[in-house]
Amino acid sequence: MKRSLLLILLAGLIAPAGLYAQKVYKNGNKVILDLTEDAGMPKGSVTTTSKTSLYASYTHTAGELVGEAENTVNNPINLTVYQKLEVLPYDMNINGEITGTNNATDQTNSMSMKWSVAFDGCKNLSYGGNNDWRLPTQRELILMCIFKPALESFFNEPFNSTAQYWSATEGSDDFAWAIRMSDGLLSSVRTMNSGTRARCVREVTN
Numbered sequence: 480m481k482r483s484l485l486l487i488l489l490a491g492l493i494a495p496a497g498l499y500a501q502k503v504y505k506n507g508n509k510v511i512l513d514l515t516e517d518a519g520m521p522k523g524s525v526t527t528t529s530k531t532s533l534y535a536s537y538t539h540t541a542g543e544l545v546g547e548a549e550n551t552v553n554n555p556i557n558l559t560v561y562q563k564l565e566v567l568p569y570d571m572n573i574n575g576e577i578t579g580t581n582n583a584t585d586q587t588n589s590m591s592m593k594w595s596v597a598f599d600g601c602k603n604l605s606y607g608g609n610n611d612w613r614l615p616t617q618r619e620l621i622l623m624c625i626f627k628p629a630l631e632s633f634f635n636e637p638f639n640s641t642a643q644y645w646s647a648t649e650g651s652d653d654f655a656w657a658i659r660m661s662d663g664l665l666s667s668v669r670t671m672n673s674g675t676r677a678r679c680v681r682e683v684t685n
Contacts, residue, residue: 509565514562592676
């Protein structure tokens with residue numbers, strides 16, 4: 480009886496506060512990761528300012544972005560996450576293509592690439608009638624890892640169980656951040672390393 484009363488009191492406190500959880504859902508064929516403040520993200524941690532348009536203007540030399548200082552872990556482009564992201568249901572291959580095959584279990588070099596190849600591949604990708612894809616930032620990628628079970632419940636293809644995945648966020652010179660989806664291990668990886676995968680995202684505005 481005491482336990483039931485406690486649950487009722489907690490429900491009464493939570494409901495009026497308008498608290499919601501971050502969520503993953505499917506809208507048609509699109510897998511959406513909802514990170515809006517209304518979905519429970521801390522105030523000031525999300526943005527409606529496009530990162531795609533920023534990345535579209537970036538170029539790189541020798542695997543390093545021009546204007547690197549704007550793209551490191553503690554700079555504005557990474558400090559917030561975009562409020563709602565569509566997550567690609569497949570890994571991208573080294574040619575910037577989505578083959579629709581079981582790429583997640585493909586251990587060949589066709590699915591692993593240097594950071595600049597992943598960055599450009601997502602930026603130039605056309606999929607689902609959209610051509611505004613990009614690599615996720617480091618913090619967006621961390622959230623993708625946290626929500627991995629929910630994302631994979633909608634995916635055509637799960638993340639590779641042993642591979643690392645690139646983020647768009649740079650570390651020190653010639654390094655960028657990557658995460659291993661099996662256990663969330665975050666590493667600063669040399670950008671010329673060709674053993675890392677890419678799963679692109681796009682910003683959802685509605």
